[in-house]
Amino acid sequence: MNQQLKNRQILLKTRPVGLPTDQDFEFKEIPVAEAQDGQVVVRTLYLSVDPYMRGRMSDAKSYIPPFNLNEAIAGGIVGEVVESKSDLLKAGDKIIGMLGWQLYNTVDAKTVRKIDDSIAPVSAYLSVLGLTGLTAYFGLLDIGQPKEGETVVVSGAAGSVGMFVGQIAKIKGTRVVGIAGTDEKCDYLKNELGFDAAINYKTTKNLDEALKAACPNGVDVYFDNVGGSITDSVMNLLNDYARIPLCGSISAYNSTDGDMGPRIFTKLIKTRSLIKGFVLSDYASRQEEGLQELGKWLSDGKLKYEETIVDGFDNVIDAFLQLFQGTNLGKMLVKVSDADK
Amino acid sequence: MNQQLKNRQILLKTRPVGLPTDQDFEFKEIPVAEAQDGQVVVRTLYLSVDPYMRGRMSDAKSYIPPFNLNEAIAGGIVGEVVESKSDLLKAGDKIIGMLGWQLYNTVDAKTVRKIDDSIAPVSAYLSVLGLTGLTAYFGLLDIGQPKEGETVVVSGAAGSVGMFVGQIAKIKGTRVVGIAGTDEKCDYLKNELGFDAAINYKTTKNLDEALKAACPNGVDVYFDNVGGSITDSVMNLLNDYARIPLCGSISAYNSTDGDMGPRIFTKLIKTRSLIKGFVLSDYASRQEEGLQELGKWLSDGKLKYEETIVDGFDNVIDAFLQLFQGTNLGKMLVKVSDADK
Numbered sequence: 001m002n003q004q005l006k007n008r009q010i011l012l013k014t015r016p017v018g019l020p021t022d023q024d025f026e027f028k029e030i031p032v033a034e035a036q037d038g039q040v041v042v043r044t045l046y047l048s049v050d051p052y053m054r055g056r057m058s059d060a061k062s063y064i065p066p067f068n069l070n071e072a073i074a075g076g077i078v079g080e081v082v083e084s085k086s087d088l089l090k091a092g093d094k095i096i097g098m099l100g101w102q103l104y105n106t107v108d109a110k111t112v113r114k115i116d117d118s119i120a121p122v123s124a125y126l127s128v129l130g131l132t133g134l135t136a137y138f139g140l141l142d143i144g145q146p147k148e149g150e151t152v153v154v155s156g157a158a159g160s161v162g163m164f165v166g167q168i169a170k171i172k173g174t175r176v177v178g179i180a181g182t183d184e185k186c187d188y189l190k191n192e193l194g195f196d197a198a199i200n201y202k203t204t205k206n207l208d209e210a211l212k213a214a215c216p217n218g219v220d221v222y223f224d225n226v227g228g229s230i231t232d233s234v235m236n237l238l239n240d241y242a243r244i245p246l247c248g249s250i251s252a253y254n255s256t257d258g259d260m261g262p263r264i265f266t267k268l269i270k271t272r273s274l275i276k277g278f279v280l281s282d283y284a285s286r287q288e289e290g291l292q293e294l295g296k297w298l299s300d301g302k303l304k305y306e307e308t309i310v311d312g313f314d315n316v317i318d319a320f321l322q323l324f325q326g327t328n329l330g331k332m333l334v335k336v337s338d339a340d341k
Numbered sequence: 342m343n344q345q346l347k348n349r350q351i352l353l354k355t356r357p358v359g360l361p362t363d364q365d366f367e368f369k370e371i372p373v374a375e376a377q378d379g380q381v382v383v384r385t386l387y388l389s390v391d392p393y394m395r396g397r398m399s400d401a402k403s404y405i406p407p408f409n410l411n412e413a414i415a416g417g418i419v420g421e422v423v424e425s426k427s428d429l430l431k432a433g434d435k436i437i438g439m440l441g442w443q444l445y446n447t448v449d450a451k452t453v454r455k456i457d458d459s460i461a462p463v464s465a466y467l468s469v470l471g472l473t474g475l476t477a478y479f480g481l482l483d484i485g486q487p488k489e490g491e492t493v494v495v496s497g498a499a500g501s502v503g504m505f506v507g508q509i510a511k512i513k514g515t516r517v518v519g520i521a522g523t524d525e526k527c528d529y530l531k532n533e534l535g536f537d538a539a540i541n542y543k544t545t546k547n548l549d550e551a552l553k554a555a556c557p558n559g560v561d562v563y564f565d566n567v568g569g570s571i572t573d574s575v576m577n578l579l580n581d582y583a584r585i586p587l588c589g590s591i592s593a594y595n596s597t598d599g600d601m602g603p604r605i606f607t608k609l610i611k612t613r614s615l616i617k618g619f620v621l622s623d624y625a626s627r628q629e630e631g632l633q634e635l636g637k638w639l640s641d642g643k644l645k646y647e648e649t650i651v652d653g654f655d656n657v658i659d660a661f662l663q664l665f666q667g668t669n670l671g672k673m674l675v676k677v678s679d680a681d682k
């Protein structure tokens with residue numbers, strides 16, 4: 001069967017300096033590997049592109065090893081089993097896993113997880129019921145610890161993590177202020193997701209003043225996805241004992257000339273604030289708890305989600321690069337193929 | 342009796358811009374206030390000068406209100422009761438309290454705490470058995486949470502808080518590296534206090550390299566008293582899940598042109614590190630626990646302390662300003678008068 005399938009993959013060809021370009025990647029035709037005992041062949045349905053992947057393209061030390069050059073880039077993929085030599089999965093099953101950017105992956109069945117497409121569309125497992133929903137859940141609740149009546153600010157608020165942060169913060173009874181980069185996104189946050197205020201940092205004349213107006217009682221929790229000068233402005237409004245879950249710093253990921261700004265130490269002492277970087281895998285042991293809560297809020301209609309879906313494997317690199325231009329509303333996904341059923 | 346005593350006080354005359362000067366303060370002769378029922382007259386024996394007081398001289402919002410202009414500056418004072426109209430204290434008792442920078446203070450007996458000069462010299466209550474010992478204790482153990490075998494770096498290591506941080510970290514079985522500003526201080530840290538390494542940041546050619554050599558296994562806890570470029574260097578060596586109790590940022594206290602440096606957000610995410618500002622009063626409810634532990638280590642000979650004592654009330658301002666030149670080894674105190682007995 002595999003002989004009839006045409007497989008392609010995307011390799012990391014060179015380590016990008018600054019913003020990656022098409023030249024850093026290579027598309028390559030390869031055969032579909034034969035499934036051995038215990039393995040399955042998975043056809044990619046949706047592929048997730050995420051800002052953190054930029055970090056893995058460099059070889060600097062980080063919380064996950066860098067991608068190897070001349071190997072397929074790996075990321076979150078939802079796929080359909082098209083051939084199985086395992087008792088764990090059968091053809092037609094939908095799965096999620098960390099797989100290669102390929103049309104087909106041949107992998108041990110136990111390295112992927114079967115998903116239930118009757119609860120939500122399969123793409124949801126790459127957002128609200130996946131890494132980004134869980135990241136929002138644990139970062140906000142475990143580090144941010146929002147209390148009723150407090151003010152929560154989230155940057156990158158219309159992004160895949162930010163929109164869940166804001167909604168969960170509303171569920172917890174806080175005032176929620178989002179920072180995003182287009183009026184369309186800000187309208188969405190206020191009108192669709194129930195944010196109390198949203199600031200377009202690209203068009204506001206004075207971000208400090210706009211934040212002050214949106215946070216008349218200061219800032220108790222700042223969920224940071226972006227870093228840089230936006231974060232500098234929020235720091236001026238910290239209340240005593242503020243908590244700052246550091247989830248991302250997208251403003252710095254392509255920086256080549258260092259990332260300079262006001263030092264924050266004196267502010268943190270004065271307010272006794274807490275800043276903590278985190279990565280979802282720190283909460284691996286509590287994944288079930290998170291998925292259950294998110295699933296419940298989703299089915300109760302308390303949690304909405306949005307996807308920006310780019311069509312076609314040929315457009316994966318373009319979708320990835322769009323992340324750094326902020327064109328996506330919610331999770332950025334690439335639809336690679338349709339499910340058989 | 343009070344009529345025979347000559348009283349003097351030090352007022353804040355103007356709010357300093359940058360480094361304070363003599364002109365910002367005024368010495369004034371005043372009468373000793375009569376003790377009313379419930380009050381005592383206290384003669385100042387030792388007076389504590391501390392970097393945090395610089396903050397109170399400005400009128401920026403902080404964790405304690407600013408000093409009022411044209412009022413006596415208030416700080417930690419050890420004194421002797423010379424007259425009592427309270428059942429709580431009698432003449433000759435030694436006390437500690439937050440009192441005015443005056444030769445004599447007349448205050449309600451219940452606002453000061455009696456100290457036992459048979460356990461340690463009274464000046465110890467302004468250092469190891471006082472705010473600085475407790476600050477080291479809670480900041481290091483509660484936020485830093487050092488574990489045996491880890492590496493603890495402390496800046497301002499020969500200062501009043503830093504020297505206790507390092508010694509407590511040694512008691513907890515860690516590798517301890519101190520950063521200080523003279524060779525004499527570094528020798529003291531290594532030879533007298535048992536630090537594993539000490540770096541003179543003023544004479545080392547390359548602080549980054551020196552830190553790397555002193556911390557071959559990276560940095561797990563960084564107790565920060567200074568901020569600025571020293572802290573920037575330590576940030577490069579953070580291990581995963583590092584903890585950074587922020588106690589002080591003396592490098593910035595007199596800064597008038599902003600405090601700029603490398604942004605640290607990406608590093609904190611990669612290492613999932615935690616930074617938390619704190620102030621001793623956050624731990625008010627646990628003060629007894631801290632004093633008991635410190636007292637036990639002191640009597641067991643596990644904790645040494647050092648004082649830099651400037652003589653005479655006329656030299657209070659000079660002693661305060663020396664803090665910012667780093668001339669003091671251990672707690673900087675001013676001896677104002679001798680005890681009667």
